[in-house]
Structures are given as C-alpha cells and as structure tokens.
Amino acid sequence: xxxxxxNNNYPFELTPLPYAYNALEPYIDxxxxxxxxxxxxxxxxxxxxxxxxxxxxxxxxxxEQLLYYSNLxxxxxxxxxxxxxxxxxxxxxxxxxxxxxxxxxxPTGILLQAINADFGSWEDFKKEFKRHCLSVFGSGYTxxxxxxxxxxxxxxxxxxxxxxxxxxxxxxxxxxxxxxxYLKHYNVRAxxxxxxxxxxxxxxxxxxxxxxxx
Ligand code: MN3
Numbered sequence: 001x002x003x004x005x006x007n008n009n010y011p012f013e014l015t016p017l018p019y020a021y022n023a024l025e026p027y028i029d030x031x032x033x034x035x036x037x038x039x040x041x042x043x044x045x046x047x048x049x050x051x052x053x054x055x056x057x058x059x060x061x062x063x064e065q066l067l068y069y070s071n072l073x074x075x076x077x078x079x080x081x082x083x084x085x086x087x088x089x090x091x092x093x094x095x096x097x098x099x100x101x102x103x104x105x106x107p108t109g110i111l112l113q114a115i116n117a118d119f120g121s122w123e124d125f126k127k128e129f130k131r132h133c134l135s136v137f138g139s140g141y142t143x144x145x146x147x148x149x150x151x152x153x154x155x156x157x158x159x160x161x162x163x164x165x166x167x168x169x170x171x172x173x174x175x176x177x178x179x180x181x182y183l184k185h186y187n188v189r190a191x192x193x194x195x196x197x198x199x200x201x202x203x204x205x206x207x208x209x210x211x212x213x214x
Pocket of ligand 1: 036040091175177179180
C-alpha cells in the first residue's frame, strides 16, 4: 500500500500551512498562497466531505485508500471522490513540500543518485521537469515520483488526478493550474516553474524518497 504522512479520513479538515502566507515571497506571493490554501483547498475538502457524508462505510477509509481503490467506490460518487479527494491529496502534498527555509538547492544521497542515473545530473533533471510542466495542457500537475524499486520518473497528471493508481510514490510535485501562479506570473508558467524551484523543499523530497527505499 502507498505510504503516507497521514492516515486522515472523514471528515477531512484543513491543515494550517507550516509557514506564513507571505513566507515564500518573492517566489510565490502572499495573496496567491492565501487564496490557494484557504479557498481552493478548503473547497475540495468541503466537497469531499459532502460527497462522503451519506456513505458511512467509507468514513474509515484514508484519503490514499479512497484514491487508490477508487474502482471499488459506488459509481455515483466515484468521479466526485477522485476529483475532490485528489484535490485534497495533491494540495496537501504541494503545500507541505514548499519551504521558506531552504537549506540546500540540490539533493544529495540516494535521491541524487537516482536522479543522476535517469537524467544525468540535477541540472538536466530540472530542464526535463520544466519541459514536462510546460507540456501540461490545461490544468494538472508535474510529479517526480518513484517506483517501489527506487527508479524515479517525471509524470504529468491532468486535473486532480494523482500518481497513486500507477503504484508510484510521490517525491515532489508542482501545481500548474493557473490559480497557482496567475496573480503574480500572469500567463507565464515558465517563470512560475523557475520561482518554484527556489522554494520546493529539497529535504522533504529526500525524506519522501528515503521512505520508498528504506
Ligand atoms: Mn491548486
């Protein structure tokens, strides 16, 4: 089963950001963070709870179970759970993987070894990751994710889909929905990606990878 930081289940609640709304300035602006967390994420949480309200048999399921075993869900709520549950899962990961206290800008250890094995170097990986981000048509995410054997992949997903159904473990992800960057970067997604690399939590990515490998 997919490993997780949390084993949260119904009713889902908004987790406070682990930093201030303005902590990621000038890379991600205060207003975007406030709206993204307090409005966008809250809406996914509210809608997921409303969707599950009349299904008590699902109230003990973790978010990961709901998404991983979505084919077992009642058909009338499956799409709503995938969309809203994915919105909760992806945003929780996205916000938890940002930091205003960056202590390193290049991974080390086994994560760097895995990246070097597949992409040559961290700089080459960043170029490839950015290329993937720019190729997301419409709304979605770009992920660095790992197989259980430790091999890393860059994966794009649409809308609020996750990598869980592919048996991949998330290492880090970027939200490339326009609401994640439009107020500051307007339509220029490339600038937002460059800015995001300054605040993505490299230590957290290493922790995520270490849990796959250990
Ligand atoms: Mn978003």
